[in-house]
Amino acid sequence: MASSRTRARKLAREKLDRQLARRADVTRRNRRIRAGVGAGLSVILVGLGATWLLGGFDAKPEPAAAPVQCVWQEQNTEANTDLKPVGAPATSGLAETGTAAMTLTLSTGAVQVALDQANSPCAAASIGYLAGKQFYDNTSCFELQHAKDVYSLRCGDPSASGKGGPSYTFANELTIPPADPAASPSPSASADAGTVTLKAGTVAMLPNVSGSQFIIFYKDSKVEMGKYSLVGQVSGGLDIISKIAAAGTVANASGEDTKPKSDVKIQTVAVVPGTEQPPATTPSSTPAATPSTKS
Template identity: 55%
Template sequence: MASSRDRQRRLAREKLDRQLARRAAAARRRRRIQAGVGAAAVLILVIAGAAWGIGAFDRDPDEKKAAEDVCLWTPQDAAGNTNLKDVGTPATTGLPTAGTRTMTVTTNQGAPITAQLDLATAPCAGASMAHLASKAFYDNTTCHEITAEGALRCGDPSGTGIGGPAYTFYDEDVPDPAPSASAAPDSSPAYPKGTVAMIGNPPGQNGSQFLIFFKDFNPEKPAYSIIGKVTGGLDTVEKIGALPTVDNGSGDKVKPKTDVVIQSLTVSDPDAAATTPTAPASGAPSASPSAG
């Protein structure tokens, strides 16, 4: 028989799925309205009236509640896992679900790394990163792993791989498996170089740990939820990725031989106008991460 915690997680997952489905449906309605305006300018007043009517439909109580109650934060036992650090939880209501936030990671290894966090596809991750950054959660912590998949793993103050805040949240944007190179030679990998993604322990229970890919990664079964992309300082990420590694104490040669210290990590206020990616900065990836 499933435990009460398993049942709670399943219900929470179902609730989040319903909320994401509502947002996707609302986005599809908006696109249909915009297409209609472009195709029939002579009927603009009629279409505007219809758009208002659809907007009123969007504001029914269920839709309004879904828009307000965006994210679910699942408490974790900080007493049972001393690697967890309790800094409270982000808000659950009034969170932005469009636009972007800018994350800036300053390390001891070169120029700052900037990344654009996508609030349309990963609003909860954006809210969580902003909350933790406001608590200086990431400051003076180490990126404890250079993964075999070609990513820098950061965000665990304990440096153990099992640390984080005293809450978790679910995956939002895990890509579909990308076609193999032989089947579709021009297809993009699931995680292009420059992708920023959450990594949970166990998978699907995300906290504070994140990956920054310094090379393309195209697994058969993607498991990391994409939250954004690097827009500057990719050369710093590549430099860190080239550092020699040593045993991390568990038999895996993944710990950077030279400490990679996050001196500060900040997240900007939402930029609601930034609904489309800006031109990549120097050292940034040429393509956006591919979402499923």
């Protein structure tokens, strides 16, 4: 009887020893795993720290945009005698940000325009260059539109024929409405497919027509998409243009009823480049009236 109890206690002790051995083995394995994980994390943390110290997490600078290169396309002055040779602006090193402040002094008052150097740097450079050459001085604003949803005054052709300008032209720039509603100017999509509404005060040029002629829209106008290259926004004196329009039109040399009834002369044009933000648009002191036709 005693020997049976002794054998049972021995078997129980051996079982307990085996359980303790297995537990010790599991504990050793877990320690090795934790040690391996800790070592791996240490390596990762050291690597991340070194990357941080070396600037690896710093924001990467945006690649610099290529500088604007304007191509001034020479025109045949013998084929078109209304073109005036005045040289050409620089092709590079032009202002590409902000706006340029243009003061258009007319015989009826002064109009201020913010030329868009960011979206139309070549157009702004051309107008500024020609202003410095007194190209616009003592020239007429020769065409007034007030039909088919278009309300505009056209200036900048010394010959007043619509064919004149400097002896160069340049490529289209902002002919598609800008996506940024804060851009200058800011046209809006029209309900009619293929057209866009240009807001009152928009200043534009006719693409590939002339390096000098510009058009001021004195009322919201619905125009063909892409017909005009946008160059700026009237920032003061829009009421001066509205009064010119209200006086009506007479026949021009070709018999078209588009010449402003009041003889509108550009006395001087001055352009000061480099304004970082466009001036706030000054509202017209009087509502723009639809001009009367020739009586």
